[in-house]
Amino acid sequence: MTQALAAGHEVTILNRGQSGPGLFGGDVEALLADRDLELPPLTRNRHWQLVIDTSAYFPRQVRRIASWLHGRVGRYQLVSSISAYADPQAADGCDEVLGTLARLPADEPEPDTVTGANYGALKAACETAALESFGPAACLLVRPGLIVGPHDPTGRFSWWLERLRRGGDVLAPASTGTPVQWIDARDLAAWMLVQGSAGTTGAFNLTGPTDADEPQTYRSWLEALRVAANPQAQWCWADDDWAQAAGVAPWADWPLWLPEAMAGLHRSPIARAKASGLNGRPLAQTVADTLAWLDEWHAAGALPPPGPPRPRPGLAADREEALLERWRAGEGRPQQRAVSSPA
Numbered sequence: 001m002t003q004a005l006a007a008g009h010e011v012t013i014l015n016r017g018q019s020g021p022g023l024f025g026g027d028v029e030a031l032l033a034d035r036d037l038e039l040p041p042l043t044r045n046r047h048w049q050l051v052i053d054t055s056a057y058f059p060r061q062v063r064r065i066a067s068w069l070h071g072r073v074g075r076y077q078l079v080s081s082i083s084a085y086a087d088p089q090a091a092d093g094c095d096e097v098l099g100t101l102a103r104l105p106a107d108e109p110e111p112d113t114v115t116g117a118n119y120g121a122l123k124a125a126c127e128t129a130a131l132e133s134f135g136p137a138a139c140l141l142v143r144p145g146l147i148v149g150p151h152d153p154t155g156r157f158s159w160w161l162e163r164l165r166r167g168g169d170v171l172a173p174a175s176t177g178t179p180v181q182w183i184d185a186r187d188l189a190a191w192m193l194v195q196g197s198a199g200t201t202g203a204f205n206l207t208g209p210t211d212a213d214e215p216q217t218y219r220s221w222l223e224a225l226r227v228a229a230n231p232q233a234q235w236c237w238a239d240d241d242w243a244q245a246a247g248v249a250p251w252a253d254w255p256l257w258l259p260e261a262m263a264g265l266h267r268s269p270i271a272r273a274k275a276s277g278l279n280g281r282p283l284a285q286t287v288a289d290t291l292a293w294l295d296e297w298h299a300a301g302a303l304p305p306p307g308p309p310r311p312r313p314g315l316a317a318d319r320e321e322a323l324l325e326r327w328r329a330g331e332g333r334p335q336q337r338a339v340s341s342p343a
Contacts, residue, residue: 145207
C-alpha cells in the first residue's frame with residue numbers, strides 16, 4: 001500500500017475495518033465490507049485498473065469478487081502460495097507455467113475453515129476460480145514462499161529474532177545443507193505493482209534470496225540472524241532425528257526449517273520472476289527493519305497483532321530448556337564422522 005501511494009497510484013482498499021483501522025488515514029479510499037457477506041460498495045458503477053487480492057482462501061470468495069467486479073476491472077492479481085503444488089518436492093526445478101506441474105485437487109464439498117491440511121488445496125482451487133472467473137488474459141497468479149519482514153503476523157521469522165535476543169544457549173537443527181527460502185513482503189509488493197503496470201499474466205513463484213543461483217542453507221541463514229540480532233547467543237546444534245523423536249516439529253517448533261525429505265518447498269525456482277524484475281533486498285536489511293518494528297511494539301508495552309488464528313510458532317521456553325538439558329548431558333549431538341589418516 002505504501003509503495004502504491006508513493007508511486008502516485010489512486011488506491012482503494014476493501015476490508016472489514018477490524019485490523020489497523022485508519023492505518024493510511026485519508027491517503028486511501030477505504031471501503032468497509034466483509035467479502036464473505038455482501039459488498040455493497042462494489043455495486044457502484046466504477047472501474048478499477050488493477051485488483052490485488054491478498055486474502056482469498058476459498059474459491060467461493062474469488063468467484064464472489066469476480067461477480068461483483070464483472071466488467072469493471074482490468075486485471076486481477078491473486079496472492080496464492082507455493083503450497084498449491086501437489087508435490088512440493090516436484091517444485092524443485094519445475095517450470096511454474098500453468099499446466100506443467102500438478103496442483104493439489106480441490107476438496108469436495110468446499111470446506112468452511114482453513115487448516116494446515118487443506119490450505120494448499122484451497123489456494124490451488126482459488127487459482128482455478130480466478131482463471132475461470134476473470135480469464136487467463138487478465139490473471140496474474142503469484143505463488144510466494146514464506147513472506148517475512150515488518151508487520152508479519154505469523155511470527156515465524158520474528159520468533160527466531162526474539163529467541164536470539166534472549167540470548168544464552170539456543171537449540172537448532174544440525175543439518176547444514178537443508179535450504180531455506182523467503183521473500184520480504186515489500187519486495188513482493190514492489191514486484192506485483194510493476195507487473196500490474198506492465199499487464200503481466202500467468203503464474204510465478206515468488207521467493208528468494210534473489211542474489212544467488214542456489215537457496216541459502218538453513219544454517220548459514222540462522223547464523224546471519226544471530227550476528228544481526230545477538231552475537232552473544234550460542235547455537236546448540238542438535239541431531240534432526242533426535243529432535244523430531246523428542247517431539248520437535250519441523251516448521252512449527254523450528255520455524256522455516258524442513259528436513260531434507262520435505263525440503264523441495266525451499267527449492268522453488270524463481271528464474272521467471274527474476275527475469276521479470278524481482279529483486280530482493282539483503283537479509284540483513286530485513287532483519288534490521290523487523291527488529292526495529294518489534295522494538296516499537298515492545299516500547300509500547302504490547303505484542304504485534306497475531307493475525308489469523310493459528311498455533312504460536314517456535315519452541316516454548318520450558319520445552320527448549322528441557323531439551324537443552326538433555327543436549328548438555330550428551331544426548332542428540334550430531335555424530336562426528338571418523339576420518340582415517342593415510343598409512
